[in-house]
Amino acid sequence: MHATKVLEEAGRLMTVCNSCRYCEGVCAVFPAMELRKSFTDGDLNYLANLCHNCGACYDDCQYSPPHEFDVNVPAALAAVRVESYAAAAWPSALSGMFHRNGLAISIAAALSVTVFVAGFVGLTDRHALFAKHSGPGAFYELLPHDAMAAIFCAAFLYAAVACALSAKRFVASFGALRRDMTDPVAHARATLASGSLRYLDGGGGGCADDGAHRVNLRKVFHHMTFYGFALCFLATAVATVYHYAFGREAPYAVDDLPVLLGTLGGIGLIVGPIGLLVAKRLRDPAVVSKASYGMDVAFIVMLLLTGATGMILLAARDTAAMGALLALHLGVVFGLMITMPYGKFIHGLFRYLALARYERERIVVANGAFSAVDDPPSAAATLGS
């Protein structure tokens, strides 16, 4: 019935869950599930990408293993997600990147760093590479600004196009109509839900693993990582404006906006990923997908390296090590960028799109136009269950 074993299992579980519905209040997956009576592969892709893997439904489930119904929704949907990333990858030839993704990303990152270091060594004279440079334009004595801009612009554009085309394939996979994906109210709500990680909280009690200590570790560290990343991106954007609009060249003073934003973001990108790695180790192994473990760790480590190399570069930019550190940092950032469409980064995009569709469905249901079997009159009249 389903295309793969992983989808087969997810389909089985959604049938179990849809006849139980106890977890309806836990997150978005279950209300979305209830709007369906049977589940196509596309439905399962959609539901899987709504899941934040908080694990609450696993802890709450009376049918989780060792029960013979063997219900483990977080793990099953995580496996579906990995398949959905690979199936939507653009170009398709690179979908293999999602198979052993940890290894693939490590190789790509190592290559990228090597190329940058080798490039710096090869193209700059040895004296300049290990000399102290300071003041505006110091970086560009090693790599001319236009070359740097061209390289990173190309990498960014490539990543953006590949991600957009993957997203398009993903949306097509669950058969959403154009109007299902273009409702501005739904997008506003989805932005709020993803920006606040509303559904990474087990319906209000935190992730399953947090039950005992009541602190939502993953949410806190994910926020630090995501907003850290966003601040770093913003720092780069401000610096670009400085460069082209005001003719002010990097590096900037420590109290200047790009450095302030970058420093804050960099701290987020160091503390956040470390926290996420620790939180991952503390999780119940049962809900952590083996299929996505390497991918998760690879992306977290890439973000950590981005933050760490950036901060070290900032600290040592007035020393002779600057050249080598700049090469390292640029290598890491380049590696991060070009692998974005082929790694865990894509989860954010797909989750957002799934949430946008979910919000749209809620709006349609609220308007009474969805043909859902959510409250059959047959059940409405009973008092017993």
Added chain:
Amino acid sequence: MIDSKQFDVVVLGGGNAALCAAISAARQGAAVAVLEASPKFYRGGNTRHTRNMRCAHDTATETLTGPYGEEEFWEDLLKVTGGQTDEQLARYMISESKKMLTWISEQGVRFQPSLGGTLSLGRTNSFFLGGGRAMLNSLYRTAERLGVTIAYDAEAIDLDIEDGGFRSATILYAGKTKRVGARNLVAASGGFEANLEWMEEYWGPRARKFLVRGTPYNRGSVLRMLLDVGVAEVGDPTQCHAVAIDARAPKFDGGIITRLDCVVFGIVVNKEARRFYDEGEDIWPKRYAIWGRLVAGQPDQIAYIIFDASSIDLFMPSLYPAIEAQTIAELAGKLELDPTQLSKTLAEFNAAVRPGSFDHTKLDDCRTEGLDPPKTHWARRIERAPFYAYPVRPGITFTYLGTKVDRNARMVMRDGRPSKNMFAAGEIMAGNVLGRGYAAGIGMTIGSVFGRIAGREAAKNACN
């Protein structure tokens, strides 16, 4: 650690009632032990399979759509039990149930609006966020935080009770027998519905074909021991709450997802492919609760709900797909029924159906004429392929036999004297207020209210 200490209160059982008792006693400062017969995963007995509790409340709340007063609750209870209840005790429980919503929230349990498919309960019943196991997890966390000693795989095999006074329990724990002494006992170990040999005493060999909807650990051994030492019994020992559930369900612990609520949409035939009861008799409470008993009365304790394409989308999905066929003969083949008889039964039924306007939300005017047994409502011809069937068997939810208690949840001995230090809560004493029938969520009300009282009274007793 459980064998060396003398406890103020020992609680036998590990479900809602047991944990409410343990928490309430611990909050009074008592040293409490919870002895749960099951392994950790299966802790909590039938509470694992619950999803809501029925508490009286005067106003709507965030999760309840309107008020549900004490009087209305009482009337509902009177209706489902047909008067087989202890009015004083029941009214006291209902009045106490008002405080439970707050109290149980204070123990970490979280609520949500009623689930999809249960809108009719949105006013009366409070649904646990994540269901019964989520509720249990919260209660266990709270009990642990309060210092309650909890032992799993700890089945009570003997009780040292003299003259209505509890002294100690002998448990089988980690393969060894241990004696656990305590000043007070709270029995909250459920009924005996998973003990099919015991059920056989009343139902004969038929009981072997019954499915048990909930925990396999409710074997009634504590109940048996208590009744054997002279605790007064309450409730009809021969009765149990049974509904028709999917015959493909596992023997134990299938829970909510094996329920089928589509009897009204078709006809129900037995192994001989003959109808045996009016499928359109009533909306509530009979339709759901009566069919377990009806199927138990049929040969081999099996029956088949048969309907057609016009009804397949009208009810909640369940775990197992309906058996599907393009013709009645093909369906009969799949069900291993006599095709000639099944076609005949259907033809007779279809011929007897009178025109009417179908409305499954009320007792409509679609009925049969000149058919025995008749289908008095929702009768529509079964003629549009594909045809569908669900095999059903009796699924036992709980038993009614229990220990008699007073309003302090204190057990009453057969001679009418109250026990010195023995209390009961939950299904083991549900028969005091629920002599028959059932209303959604009332088992949890009984467990929480009497559990809380039992724990409090036992702790008080320990200080005296």
